[in-house]
Amino acid sequence: MPKFHHLKIKEVRRETDECVSVAFEVPEALQPEYQFTQGQHLTLKTELDGEEVRRSYSICASPYDGVLRVAIKKLEGGRFSTFANEKLKAGDALDVMTPMGRFFTELDPANEKSYVAFAAGSGITPVLSIMKAVLQREPKSEFTLFYGNRRADTIIFHEEIEGLKNEYMGRLSVHHVLSRELQGSDLFSGRIDGKKLGAFCDRLIDPEEVDEYFLCGPEAMIHDIRDTLAGMGVDKKKIHFELFVAGLNGKTQKKKKAEAQSVAATIRITLDGNSFEFPLTSAEDTILEAAQKVGANLPFACKGGVCCTCRAKLLEGDVEMEANYALEPDELEAGYILTCQSHPKTGRVVVDFDS
Numbered sequence: 001m002p003k004f005h006h007l008k009i010k011e012v013r014r015e016t017d018e019c020v021s022v023a024f025e026v027p028e029a030l031q032p033e034y035q036f037t038q039g040q041h042l043t044l045k046t047e048l049d050g051e052e053v054r055r056s057y058s059i060c061a062s063p064y065d066g067v068l069r070v071a072i073k074k075l076e077g078g079r080f081s082t083f084a085n086e087k088l089k090a091g092d093a094l095d096v097m098t099p100m101g102r103f104f105t106e107l108d109p110a111n112e113k114s115y116v117a118f119a120a121g122s123g124i125t126p127v128l129s130i131m132k133a134v135l136q137r138e139p140k141s142e143f144t145l146f147y148g149n150r151r152a153d154t155i156i157f158h159e160e161i162e163g164l165k166n167e168y169m170g171r172l173s174v175h176h177v178l179s180r181e182l183q184g185s186d187l188f189s190g191r192i193d194g195k196k197l198g199a200f201c202d203r204l205i206d207p208e209e210v211d212e213y214f215l216c217g218p219e220a221m222i223h224d225i226r227d228t229l230a231g232m233g234v235d236k237k238k239i240h241f242e243l244f245v246a247g248l249n250g251k252t253q254k255k256k257k258a259e260a261q262s263v264a265a266t267i268r269i270t271l272d273g274n275s276f277e278f279p280l281t282s283a284e285d286t287i288l289e290a291a292q293k294v295g296a297n298l299p300f301a302c303k304g305g306v307c308c309t310c311r312a313k314l315l316e317g318d319v320e321m322e323a324n325y326a327l328e329p330d331e332l333e334a335g336y337i338l339t340c341q342s343h344p345k346t347g348r349v350v351v352d353f354d355s
């Protein structure tokens, strides 16, 4: 079960004009709970103007770096990201949820793999974690990064990536693609999309030789690259992707809310061994929202169907989910749902967070 602990901030480092990275102090007793895998994220919680605000941010460190650090890019109108970029400092403390997420593949020092990643903007954050972990843990593997940004001065972790190129010369290739700054070649100007991927495959990578692809950026980029790779015959199992987790605020992906066929229902929830029951009175509410109305403290972070923090097993009844960017087909098959996206379709729904 994900859990919050109050952690002190060790360092707030400015990465670009619009982005800071924040490192936390993890007391010895809590270190096992904050062990993370490359590519995972943390949910941060604090009170801003008397209101609780939660946001999820990807970890930018590798598990072998010995530090727990996330990157926070300032978003226009983003309450938490503006606070973090303008006010947060070493010595402050935040509630930090234990790490979550499955944007990774298992590493093995015996592997001789070829990894290719496509990242845009702050989508670099989990990709940097994965890239460092691969280079550190798999001495015979190679990594190629295509990284899209507006201009050179908005490239997050620019120096760190350059440092890695020198440290892992011959095993790490980095190609910057800039949309608002002219580069010497057309190949590296514009946005990363399916067409550009075709050009990269003609000149820089052979899709048949790539073992794993990692994609992180806006939804349109992810879908375009994924579909183009699938069209080239790449096995979908090799394509791993993560939508931007940073800054999700609950309004994201609420596409189907109006169409959701919800019914008035009784909901029974089991969490941490305790069970309780309550009515869902508004068809607009998801199970999570209905539970919050009666004061239940269920785990959640993004409220956008992305982070998987609100996952629970449906033991009885049926639900309709508005969006699902987090559950794998085998989890759906096993009856797992995202409670932040689920509307009851039957008069009684029984949900277990402990399964």
Ligand code: FES
Residues within 6 Å of the ligand: 299, 300, 301, 302, 303, 304, 305, 306, 307, 308, 309, 310, 311, 326, 338, 339, 340, 341
């Ligand atoms: S809270 Fe993130 S998927 Fe439900």
